[in-house]
Every structure is written in structure tokens, then in C-alpha cells.
Amino acid sequence: MLGFGSLAKRLFGSANDRTVKQLRGRVEAINALEPQIATLSDAELKGQTDKFQARLAAGESLDDLLVEAFATVREAAKRALGQRHFDVQLIGGMVLHSGKISEMRTGEGKTLVATLAAYLNALEGKGVHVITVNDYLAARDAGWMGKVYGALGLTTGVIVHDLTDEERRQAYACDVTYGTNNEFGFDYLRDNMKYRLDQMVQRPFNYAIVDEVDSILIDEARTPLIISGPTEDNSDLYRRIDLLMPQLEEPDYEKDEKQRTVSLSEEGQDKFEKLLLEAGLLKSENLYDIDNVTIVHHLHQAVRAHIIFRRDRDYVVKDDKVIIIDEFTGRMMTGRRYSEGLHQALEAKEHVTVQNENQTLASITFQNYFRLYPKLSGMTGTAATEAAEFGEIYKLDVLEIPTNVGVKRKDLDDEVYLSMREKFDAIVTLIAECSTRQQPVLVGTVSIEKSEMLSEHLTKKKVPHRVLNARFHEQEAHIVAQAGRPGAVTIATNMAGRGTDIQLGGNLTMLLEDELAAMPEGAERDAKAAELKARHAKDKEIVLAAGGLYIIGTERHESRRIDNQLRGRAGRQGDPGGSKFFLSLEDDLMRIFGSENLSRMLQRLGLKEGEAIIHPWVNKALEKAQQKVEARNFDIRKNVLRYDDVMNQQRKSIYEQRIEFMRSSDVADITASMREHTVNNLVAEHIPANSYAEAWNAKGLEEAVQRIFGLELPVGAWAAEEGIAEDEIRHRLTDEVDRYMAAKATRFGPEIMRMIEKSILLQILDQCWKEHLLQLDYLRQAIGLRAYGQRDPLREYQQEAFNLYEAMLDHVNEEVTRVLAHVEVRVEQPPQEVEQQFARVEPARLEAVHPDPDGIESEAAPAPAPRQAPVVNRSAAGFNPRDPSSWGKISRNAVCPCGSGKKFKHCHGALVE
The missing domain is CATH 3.40.50.300 (P-loop containing nucleotide triphosphate hydrolases)
Structure with missing residues (x-):
């Protein structure tokens, strides 16, 4: 009913x-x-x-x-x-x-x-x-x-x-x-x-x-998507840890194939603690001491590289490089790299040159x-x-959207075998039959390894075929376009997003392009074109009579969409065609995600050596397995988005502020507001609200004012005055600082001062944002541990990320104020030269990276070389700690003459890095 x-x-x-x-x-x-x-x-x-x-x-x-x-x-x-x-x-x-x-x-x-x-x-x-x-x-x-x-x-x-x-x-x-x-x-x-x-x-x-x-x-x-820049070189550390991997045995680790994760067992931890100590890599005897965090990270990535990742399935080695294979299309992802040191661990494993690691400078999810x-x-x-x-x-x-012409393709039920060997024997037999009757065949595999295995079987049977995997897109399109010619056998790793139709008899347009490319215009070329068109028409009739394109799937993909895309290559525009998938109990999907009772069920249904079974129960079990994987992947994507949504509001706010700064011809009001914010913070930090003068830290406030503004003000004397309030101290500080900055602006000239303010504002905002992203990276890696304390990691991440963002904004205000208070330039320079000097210093090399679920990155072209740093006027006048122009030549590692206690390269020298 x-x-x-x-x-x-x-x-x-x-x-x-x-x-x-x-x-x-x-x-x-x-x-x-x-x-x-x-x-x-x-x-x-x-x-x-x-x-x-x-x-x-x-x-x-x-x-x-x-x-x-x-x-x-x-x-x-x-x-x-x-x-x-x-x-x-x-x-x-x-x-x-x-x-x-x-x-x-x-x-x-x-x-x-x-x-x-x-x-x-x-x-x-x-x-x-x-x-x-x-x-x-x-x-x-x-x-x-x-x-x-x-x-x-x-x-x-x-x-x-x-x-x-x-x-x-x-x-x-x-x-x-x-x-x-x-x-x-x-x-x-x-x-x-x-x-x-x-x-x-x-x-x-x-x-x-x-x-x-x-x-x-x-x-x-x-x-x-991630834009990253290089960090310090750790390539030797990856190689030294990889030398210990031959001693990694099965009892040393616990592997979860479903989640593609691996971790050291207690036995493994003890074993590698001793090995790392002997190799002189541990800074203290306990593997999990705070000093050994970097070593633990490198060790974990080396174990993942050796246990989870397989050559010719997940990656290939070519031209002294580890090149990732796209799990969805089977193409080589030239230039892409696994993130978080995994790619370096694979390079060490395969004994190729170990490239440098990167740090996130900007990122966004596709969502x-x-x-x-x-x-x-x-x-x-x-x-x-x-x-x-x-x-x-x-x-x-x-x-x-309905099809223009009804679909005539016949989708046959899956055939399931006990072993992979039996499955491949059946596939080769069917391909040979199709080839004999001139029916073109497209065979879909899930990895390069499987396509090469099938190619070997077909070579032994002397069946002509072409293997399509990890080629350049232009070659790929031509191979796919001619996969519909009579008797053609094409093996392809996943057909997602190929973008080229397989036309029965072959693609006439590409056939003419290929055959006539070297021929000049004229009667001979026209005759050849007519001959090719006639041959194409004949080939199409042969293929139609043979039943159209036949699709063979060598196993089910994790996603039903990929299987449907493969099937959809046949039966275009009302063409005839057929499809069938061959499976075995040794396939990854069946083994990892299939029901544990599936094997016993097939045995009960009478599955024997060399026989295939076709049954609705099997199709339902497979569909459930695929739905499990799809649901898991959806959860991964939602989880990525939940965490990125936390950063997204911050990212939008920062990017909007940057554009506002760039649009403004004058950012004096913004820097003045930052100055006021910094003064307020300093006063609040050293003079608690509604407190007596005895509780004030006047000396600390005086030192902070000297460090940030370079001004020696009698804050201690002000604080000792009878009946003075914190608001009065705040006003005096604000007046003195504003007077000092106004005098500096007059000395430089308004045009140059505006350029310097905008440039420094953007430089410091970018630097602080980069450091904030690094902190969020570290926070994200560790936040999952909060679940052990019965706390929601996402909620904890949201709160911590908000606190970090607030702290970053305070730091931006203070740093912009400090640098503007200390900066000195040669005022005789033309404004355009000053603008060039204070242009934002780009990282030496940027990489655009897009990790995969296990952390893939991809590279982009190098960024422009760093621009000329600002020139500081160091005259031979008498030394004055508040006047950088009087300091003369200073060693980069010397203590900064301003009195901050920092090295020059981390203080006033930071502007010329």
C-alpha cells in the first residue's frame, strides 16, 4: 500500500x-x-x-x-x-x-x-x-x-x-x-x-x-587554503629520526585504518625514548617533557609516513621529489605538499632532498x-x-535537470569475489571479450597502483590498452576523447572532473586537430580531412553495433558520487552503453568499512573460489559502507568549518581594517586613537581603579612610558602630589605624548608623517596577525585534549581564540604607538623615497598551500624580493637615547641604546630587518 x-x-x-x-x-x-x-x-x-x-x-x-x-x-x-x-x-x-x-x-x-x-x-x-x-x-x-x-x-x-x-x-x-x-x-x-x-x-x-x-x-x-612562509630549517632532524624507523615493529604502534591514524604504544614509547636518547636527540630523559615537544612531533610524523602512507598509492617519487597523488582524480599534484612536517617525513623516508617547513601567514576554507x-x-x-x-x-x-535524450545505458549488478586475484581475472576476461567484438572499454581504478596491476594482467593477455594516470591535463584530454574508438581499452584512475566527453567512434574535432596539425592548407589537407570524417563515421557505426561504451569499475570508491561519475561516462546523449563493478572482499572499502558479517553472509550465500555472487543484500551492504564514509567525511568538513568560523569573523575584521587603512589618505586619527588606548592601558595596569596612591606603581609606569614613547617624564613626582587622581595623570601623559608626536610630525612634514604612519600601521598589523595565526595553529593542535577534562573543545577554542584576538589588538595598538614614537628618518628625502623605504617588507618566499584531509599543501610562485629597508639617519651629533639619529652604527645583536633592554634587531633595529 x-x-x-x-x-x-x-x-x-x-x-x-x-x-x-x-x-x-x-x-x-x-x-x-x-x-x-x-x-x-x-x-x-x-x-x-x-x-x-x-x-x-x-x-x-x-x-x-x-x-x-x-x-x-x-x-x-x-x-x-x-x-x-x-x-x-x-x-x-x-x-x-x-x-x-x-x-x-x-x-x-x-x-x-x-x-x-x-x-x-x-x-x-x-x-x-x-x-x-x-x-x-x-x-x-x-x-x-x-x-x-x-x-x-x-x-x-x-x-x-x-x-x-x-x-x-x-x-x-x-x-x-x-x-x-x-x-x-x-x-x-x-x-x-x-x-x-x-x-x-x-x-x-x-x-x-x-x-x-x-x-x-x-x-x-x-x-x-593556506599562504605560508618558511620557518627555520629542521631537515637534518627529520633525517636523523628517519634512521630509527627500521627498528619500528608492529607491537610498537596502534593503527586505525578507518581514521588513517597511528600512535605509538607504551612499548613503542619506551623503545623510542631509549633510541632517541642514544642518538642524542632528547634534551631530557623523559620523551614527553616540555623540552622535547618538537622531537615528539617529528617522531609522530615519521611513524605516520612509514605506517599509513604508501608509495604509488598516496604519492610517487620523481625527480628527487615526493609528489602527492590526488585521491579523487589519480593525478599527480605537482607542487602540493603535506603540511605539519608530514611531507618532510616522507622525503626523509624516500631519501630525497628534505625541503623546509612553513608557517601559516593567511588561510581560509573553501566554505x-x-x-x-x-x-x-x-x-x-x-x-x-x-x-x-x-x-x-x-x-x-x-x-x-532532465536529459535531452533518454538514457539507454544498462547498469548491471555488482559482481563480488572472495579474492582480488579472482576479481582481476574476471575483469581481464570481460575486457578481452569487449575488445574482440570492437566494443570500447573504460576501466576505472582507485589508485595508480591498481591501474598498473591491471595493466600487467592485460599485457600478459596481449590486450592493447592505454593507462591514464597522473599525466598532464592536455594529454589526458586527448586520451579520454579517443577512448570511444572501436576496441579501445582505457584504464583511468577516477574520472571525476575530467571535463572531456567520450564520444562513440572517437572525438572528430580532436582527431582532425591531431592528424592535420602539420599539414598546410590545400587540396591534400581537405582530402585527408574528408578521409578522416568517413573513417570516424564508420568507427561510430562499429561501436554502436557493439553496444556502445562499456564501463568497468575495479572496486567501489568511498564516495557514491565518484562511482556515479564513472558510470556517467557512458550513455551520453542517448548513446547505448553498459556498466558493471567488480569487487572482492580484499578491497579497502569492503575490508575497512564493510560490515563484519559481510564475509560470513557471502559464504552462506554459496560464494566459492573463482565464483562471483550477485545479490541485492550485497548492494545494500555496500551502499551502507559508502554512506558511513560519506557521513564521516561530512563530519570532517563540518568540523573544519566550525573551527574556521571562529577565525572567519576575526579574518574579515582584520581584512576590512586593512582595506580601510589603505583607502585612507590620512590615518592620523587612527594612530591617535591607538595612542590614547595605549596610554589608558598603561595607566590601568599601573594604577588600579579607585585605589590609594600607596598602591600605585608609579615607577613602573614611568619606565613603561620611557620604553614605549621614549619620553622621560616625572611620573613619580606627579604621583606624589597631594590629592592627585589617576585621571589627572592620564591627562598629563596624553598631553605630553600628543605634544611630542605633534612636534615629530612638524619636523618630518605632514606628507611624510602620513606615509610613515600608514606604512607602519600595516606592517605591524600584518606581523601581529601572522603571530596570531601561529598561536591559533598551536591552540587548535592541543585543544582536543580538553575533551579529557569533560570540556567541549570547540567552545574552549572559541573562548581562547577570542581572548587571543583581544590581546593581539592591544599589542597592535602598543606596537604601532611605540614604533611611531621612536622612528626617525632623513627628512630631506623626497616623499616617494620615504614611501619606498617604509613599504611593507614581504617574506622572502611565500607558498600558497591547500592541504588535503591528512594535511596537503601546494606551492605558488615566489613572492617579490624584499624591498629596500628604511634608512636611518645616524649623524655624529652627541649621543641621546631618545634620538636614534645620534646613535651611530650599531651591531644587530647589541643592546638597543633606547634603554629597553632588548637587542637592537628586536627593538629599533626591527624597522630595518
Whole structure:
């Protein structure tokens, strides 16, 4: 008997069906305009853009323009690309424009769909970002779809790795900008480390379309983007600890494969305590003394590197480097690095050059980055399984768009074997059968190791094949494009986000490009092209007769979406095709996450050596295992976001203040407020409120005033006056300090003083923010221990982070005040030279890093070399501790002449570092 919900769905359709039905009304209106738009000349078609923008300026909304704008884009695509948007693609474009996710099957033309919403939203002149998963696809799509935008008078830019700031600025100034999620995110972080507004490359955020939205907002969102700089070199320590790893035995550690964690057992701790003592690495005899914290960290990372991480599965070694393998796509992630010293531990393990560690200078999660856009949308072939997460984290609804032509692909039930050997034998047999009948086969594996294992099996059987893993994107696209040729066998590690359709008979466009590239224009080339087209048509008929593309999965992935993406490669645009997954009880998913009773259940069902079993129970057990992993990964992402949300408010506040400082031509009011805040804090610290004079620390206040302002004021004498109150002392201090700073401003000249104030303000804010991030890193690593005291780590982190932030702001106020009080420059310099001298000193080398769930980082191009430091005028006049110009040449390690007790390089010398 049907429940009420099922009955209502049958009678009225699902909510998804009803929404799609409503949108079809607009599709009919767009189709009705098509004959009229088709009569326009190319110039008139381009002129539509000016008309739309004029109507927007007159008060119409984008929704008012949608029907005409979409009809215009469709006509432009027909002329520029020879492609006409299907009706379902128009629906997909409407969903994107409404700020939702369009779930469209593989081969439905998502790249073309994006042009509809991108053009409509670009009419406002605020810029549209189209975000994809790799540089190749970003450049390809920008060049390809740029023809459509160009035909309509809009500009197109592309953001890829290794562009200069000026090139990036020009690309962001375009109407539509294509690029990768990492590049957009890192540019945001780098912009908020710039010194002047004209150095920033991005415009204010407006609207983003995220291609492969599940890959970017789900898979890659477990860890933040990080800009980092180098710390001290510990490479020798990693190598020395790695020398002890051969003595690591199974009883020495406890491993959890599900969580991918490992820790030393008590026996292991005792053993390595002795080994580290013998090696002279411990500063005290107890491994867990405070002095040995660094050694424990290095030891833990070395154990992880040896026990959890496997070569050719998690990483490869190439050209004296450890290169990470992307778990979702199987590509080499050149330039990316594991964080927190893990990559260095792997380098030591593999005996390659150990690179330096890094410190966080700026960071943001993808969740918080993409929530900066006032309007966000996305598209992918597989989003429905993660609809709850999209709704909860990003407030994005998922709408399934029907296919242009019905799907004819036959998805067969999984086959389960007892051992991996039996499973591979069955896969090779099926591939050989398909190859014999000229049916193309795409085989999906979960790792490079598995694809090479399968390749060996096929080589022994003499089955021709190509292995696609960890190649450059350009080569990858050409291999994938021809995977539909008769009898082709292609092995690929995960097909997520490849961005290239597999067309039956092969991709004619790429075939012509490859074969005719070296041939000059002429009759011979035309004849060759005709021959290739005829061959392609024949090949397509052969493949259609053989049953279309056959998809073979060598095991189930942790995520159902990755399996669905692999399946979706077959059956595009109504093509025939088939898919089947082969599993064994030795597969990681079955072994780690499957039910403990699964093996016994299969034995009861009669599974024997060499036999496969197909049963609904097995499929249900597998689905539950995948749901467990998906739920665990969702929890990881939510946890990352909860912690980053704590920092996000602080980050937004700091970045907004930086931009406000950069916009201001005069920050004198801000520095005056900081000075007042510092004086108030000093008085409150040394003169308790409502206390008697005997309880005052007048001497300490006098010393603090001398240290911070460089002023020798008779605070002790003031405090001894009869009936004096703390407010009077505060006023006298404020007056003296203001008088001193006003005299300094007069001496330097107002223009130079304003430049110095702004520069020092930004330098110190950045330095304090960097130190704050480091403190939060340490706090985050240790906060989990609070759970042992029955306290919520997140709540504790929120409170501690707030206290640290308040302390940082106080420190910024004091440091800016102190440095401005002590700074001296040669006043005869032109203002522009002073500005250069006080420009913010950049770190010697920046890296843009994006950790994976186990902590991956990725590198970016080196930052510019440090700018010229300010020149301090050291005349030969008589020595005065309050006048740095009288000090002469001072050793960097000497005590600072100002009387602070600090080394010169950490006091007045800090400005010239």
C-alpha cells in the first residue's frame, strides 16, 4: 500500500519535477523569440548587450531580461560555435541564474550552459567568475566560450598558475573570468597581504558559477587554503629520526585504518625514548617533557609516513621529489605538499632532498571563501547524494535537470569475489571479450597502483590498452576523447572532473586537430580531412553495433558520487552503453568499512573460489559502507568549518581594517586613537581603579612610558602630589605624548608623517596577525585534549581564540604607538623615497598551500624580493637615547641604546630587518 507521500508524488510529481515544469514556460518564450533574433546581423546581435545594459540602468531587473538574453546567447553560440542550446540546457541556465545547483548528466553540455547565466549576470558590469577544477579546463573553456561572449561584446579573462599581478588584474577586470578554485582563493588571500589598493588584483565579489561543484565544494573543502612562509630549517632532524624507523615493529604502534591514524604504544614509547636518547636527540630523559615537544612531533610524523602512507598509492617519487597523488582524480599534484612536517617525513623516508617547513601567514576554507559571493551557483553530474550538505553549508538547493535524450545505458549488478586475484581475472576476461567484438572499454581504478596491476594482467593477455594516470591535463584530454574508438581499452584512475566527453567512434574535432596539425592548407589537407570524417563515421557505426561504451569499475570508491561519475561516462546523449563493478572482499572499502558479517553472509550465500555472487543484500551492504564514509567525511568538513568560523569573523575584521587603512589618505586619527588606548592601558595596569596612591606603581609606569614613547617624564613626582587622581595623570601623559608626536610630525612634514604612519600601521598589523595565526595553529593542535577534562573543545577554542584576538589588538595598538614614537628618518628625502623605504617588507618566499584531509599543501610562485629597508639617519651629533639619529652604527645583536633592554634587531633595529 502506498504512503501519502508516495501517492502525492505519483499524482503531482516531485518538487523537482514541478520546478522543472514551471521553467519550461520560459523555455517556450525563448524558443518563440528564436526566429526574430536569427534575423539580426552580427553587429545588431552584439548591440543587444548595450540595449540590455541601458534597460538595467533604467531600473529593470536581470529577471526581466532573462528570456531575451538567453535567446541572444543561444543565437551567438549557433554563430560562433555551431552549437545550439537544447531546451534542457536553457533550464539549466535558469537554475544557475537563480543561485542553485544544476545537476546535469555527463555529455549534457554543462560548459555551454554556463554561458547563459554568465552573460546575463555579466550585464551588470560587476564581473562573473566561472570556476573549474584545473588550469587546462579553465583555459580551454575561456578560449572556447570566449567566442560566444566576444560575439556579444563582452570580454573574457582566464586565471591560471604563473600569471603576473598585472595579468591577473586584467583578467579580473573582464566581464567573465574563468579560473580554478585554488587560484581564486589564493588571489583573495594574497590581495589581503598587499600594501596598496592598486596592487590588489580582484574586484569586489559578485557572482560565481562553480563547475564540478561537488568536487570543489565537497571533496576539496575538508581543508583550508593556506599562504605560508618558511620557518627555520629542521631537515637534518627529520633525517636523523628517519634512521630509527627500521627498528619500528608492529607491537610498537596502534593503527586505525578507518581514521588513517597511528600512535605509538607504551612499548613503542619506551623503545623510542631509549633510541632517541642514544642518538642524542632528547634534551631530557623523559620523551614527553616540555623540552622535547618538537622531537615528539617529528617522531609522530615519521611513524605516520612509514605506517599509513604508501608509495604509488598516496604519492610517487620523481625527480628527487615526493609528489602527492590526488585521491579523487589519480593525478599527480605537482607542487602540493603535506603540511605539519608530514611531507618532510616522507622525503626523509624516500631519501630525497628534505625541503623546509612553513608557517601559516593567511588561510581560509573553501566554505568561507565561496560564502563571500553574494550570489553562488554550481553545476555537476552528481550532486543529489550531497544535497543535504549543499543546503546546510552553502544554502544551495540542488535541481536535477532532465536529459535531452533518454538514457539507454544498462547498469548491471555488482559482481563480488572472495579474492582480488579472482576479481582481476574476471575483469581481464570481460575486457578481452569487449575488445574482440570492437566494443570500447573504460576501466576505472582507485589508485595508480591498481591501474598498473591491471595493466600487467592485460599485457600478459596481449590486450592493447592505454593507462591514464597522473599525466598532464592536455594529454589526458586527448586520451579520454579517443577512448570511444572501436576496441579501445582505457584504464583511468577516477574520472571525476575530467571535463572531456567520450564520444562513440572517437572525438572528430580532436582527431582532425591531431592528424592535420602539420599539414598546410590545400587540396591534400581537405582530402585527408574528408578521409578522416568517413573513417570516424564508420568507427561510430562499429561501436554502436557493439553496444556502445562499456564501463568497468575495479572496486567501489568511498564516495557514491565518484562511482556515479564513472558510470556517467557512458550513455551520453542517448548513446547505448553498459556498466558493471567488480569487487572482492580484499578491497579497502569492503575490508575497512564493510560490515563484519559481510564475509560470513557471502559464504552462506554459496560464494566459492573463482565464483562471483550477485545479490541485492550485497548492494545494500555496500551502499551502507559508502554512506558511513560519506557521513564521516561530512563530519570532517563540518568540523573544519566550525573551527574556521571562529577565525572567519576575526579574518574579515582584520581584512576590512586593512582595506580601510589603505583607502585612507590620512590615518592620523587612527594612530591617535591607538595612542590614547595605549596610554589608558598603561595607566590601568599601573594604577588600579579607585585605589590609594600607596598602591600605585608609579615607577613602573614611568619606565613603561620611557620604553614605549621614549619620553622621560616625572611620573613619580606627579604621583606624589597631594590629592592627585589617576585621571589627572592620564591627562598629563596624553598631553605630553600628543605634544611630542605633534612636534615629530612638524619636523618630518605632514606628507611624510602620513606615509610613515600608514606604512607602519600595516606592517605591524600584518606581523601581529601572522603571530596570531601561529598561536591559533598551536591552540587548535592541543585543544582536543580538553575533551579529557569533560570540556567541549570547540567552545574552549572559541573562548581562547577570542581572548587571543583581544590581546593581539592591544599589542597592535602598543606596537604601532611605540614604533611611531621612536622612528626617525632623513627628512630631506623626497616623499616617494620615504614611501619606498617604509613599504611593507614581504617574506622572502611565500607558498600558497591547500592541504588535503591528512594535511596537503601546494606551492605558488615566489613572492617579490624584499624591498629596500628604511634608512636611518645616524649623524655624529652627541649621543641621546631618545634620538636614534645620534646613535651611530650599531651591531644587530647589541643592546638597543633606547634603554629597553632588548637587542637592537628586536627593538629599533626591527624597522630595518
